[in-house]
Amino acid sequence: MRRQSRAAFDEFVRMHGDSLIRLAYALCGDRGRAEDASQDALTRLYLRWGRLDDPLPYARRCVVNAAKDHWRQSSRRERRELRAARWQPQDGAIALDDQVVDRDQLIRALRRLPPGQRAVIVLRYWQQLLEPEIAAILGNSVGTVKSQASRALGRLRAELRSDLIAVNTREYQ
Amino acid sequence: MNETQLIDELSAALDDVTAPMRLPAGAAGRARARARRRRVTRGLAAAVPAAGLAAAAALLLASGGPQPLLTRPGAGGHARPGAGAHNPAPLTVAYVTSQEKAAADGLSNVIIKTTQGGTVTWSDPAIRMNRYRVYGPGGRLASDELESLTGGVVKPPAATGQAQHRLYVDYATRTWWRLTTRTGVLKDTPVSGSLPVPENNAGGQVSILGHRTVDGQDTIEVKYAPPRGFRPTKSSLWPTEYVWLNATTYLPVRTEIYGVGPVETTDLAYLPATAANLAIFRLTPPAGFTRVAPPPFRGDGQPGLGQIP
Numbered sequence: 001m002r003r004q005s006r007a008a009f010d011e012f013v014r015m016h017g018d019s020l021i022r023l024a025y026a027l028c029g030d031r032g033r034a035e036d037a038s039q040d041a042l043t044r045l046y047l048r049w050g051r052l053d054d055p056l057p058y059a060r061r062c063v064v065n066a067a068k069d070h071w072r073q074s075s076r077r078e079r080r081e082l083r084a085a086r087w088q089p090q091d092g093a094i095a096l097d098d099q100v101v102d103r104d105q106l107i108r109a110l111r112r113l114p115p116g117q118r119a120v121i122v123l124r125y126w127q128q129l130l131e132p133e134i135a136a137i138l139g140n141s142v143g144t145v146k147s148q149a150s151r152a153l154g155r156l157r158a159e160l161r162s163d164l165i166a167v168n169t170r171e172y173q
Numbered sequence: 174m175n176e177t178q179l180i181d182e183l184s185a186a187l188d189d190v191t192a193p194m195r196l197p198a199g200a201a202g203r204a205r206a207r208a209r210r211r212r213v214t215r216g217l218a219a220a221v222p223a224a225g226l227a228a229a230a231a232l233l234l235a236s237g238g239p240q241p242l243l244t245r246p247g248a249g250g251h252a253r254p255g256a257g258a259h260n261p262a263p264l265t266v267a268y269v270t271s272q273e274k275a276a277a278d279g280l281s282n283v284i285i286k287t288t289q290g291g292t293v294t295w296s297d298p299a300i301r302m303n304r305y306r307v308y309g310p311g312g313r314l315a316s317d318e319l320e321s322l323t324g325g326v327v328k329p330p331a332a333t334g335q336a337q338h339r340l341y342v343d344y345a346t347r348t349w350w351r352l353t354t355r356t357g358v359l360k361d362t363p364v365s366g367s368l369p370v371p372e373n374n375a376g377g378q379v380s381i382l383g384h385r386t387v388d389g390q391d392t393i394e395v396k397y398a399p400p401r402g403f404r405p406t407k408s409s410l411w412p413t414e415y416v417w418l419n420a421t422t423y424l425p426v427r428t429e430i431y432g433v434g435p436v437e438t439t440d441l442a443y444l445p446a447t448a449a450n451l452a453i454f455r456l457t458p459p460a461g462f463t464r465v466a467p468p469p470f471r472g473d474g475q476p477g478l479g480q481i482p
Binding site for chain 1: 176180188189201203204205
């Protein structure tokens, strides 16, 4: 790879590296995995560096894929614990409206979403990307992105309700 | 909390929780190093040894050290079609590239030695060890490093959860350190024993330029170039790469990458894994050198990229 190309790559990493690792962390929730995922992504990006008109979407795609890979590789035990921690909401038990939800609860609820839905939520509502951009990153259709976003928001609310039930149950015991 | 409030809160929560995250120093360099190693990886030693490879390696060994190319690439007209009398097969792109891949896939029981600029690397995929020597101005040894990888699951091209043990000797500061780290799931990290074949050249042009003599060996020169009509831009370049394959073994003996910067030349040799040659994977810090704490970088840092003091 030529010097000029290398300098352009270094400049790209300087400009976007932190946002990529933040994206990775938002997706996988683990510092070490986020570092591995972003490093993975940069490696893949550099391999393609000479052939990309706009490297940022490709870099994001690499981060999302790497984060998914890391999630898949996480131990079964870890996932069992997550499942065990999840409460099934009862119909109409507690409405989310008018309830105070702290940010830790939000992050925990986000972590419990399936990787695809989590990626859509993070890219759409945090990174503020458009649905076609997300579709390109995830390799899905725009329709799939829309439906995943809708399902993810619904599930997020359900997860938060579960947390509220858990909190209230503990408080009354 | 309505949907808009939920999204706002979530966004703020992600801002908060990710705010301290910073890309570790040297990430660009590590990415380049990994990419370079991955780019040259297609032939992590397979379990199936190629018949006659040891003899071929010995034949290559006999060629001695690198010498200047007799001809410059890309000029055309230097080819000597038919010079490889021992290889009557027509030099079609499909034939040569398939032979090249088969040679890389079948490589075993050899130590691969690569020389690129001032860095000499020995790799033995069988024992998963690498030795790196970096030479500075005047050919003086600047650093010497032994790397070994243990444990984990190695299923090319992925290496999962392996421990990386490094012993690094710095001749400038007369210091040395040891470091053991455990890597995560690193799908793109070749373990060792990479062979230089051009990275994914899908859509590019591959040409067989004929026979050349490199280091006294009869080789087949292969050119990997951008597709016709490709226009380089500031952020979009496509290197042209020349690979010289030994005409008998189809193992690469030299690669050159051409672009706007200096030409990147890599020479390769294949050493039989004899006890004498395997001694390269023993490193003892010289007497009088001081042991120091390893520098603060992650275990996937590669040598010679500036993050090592």
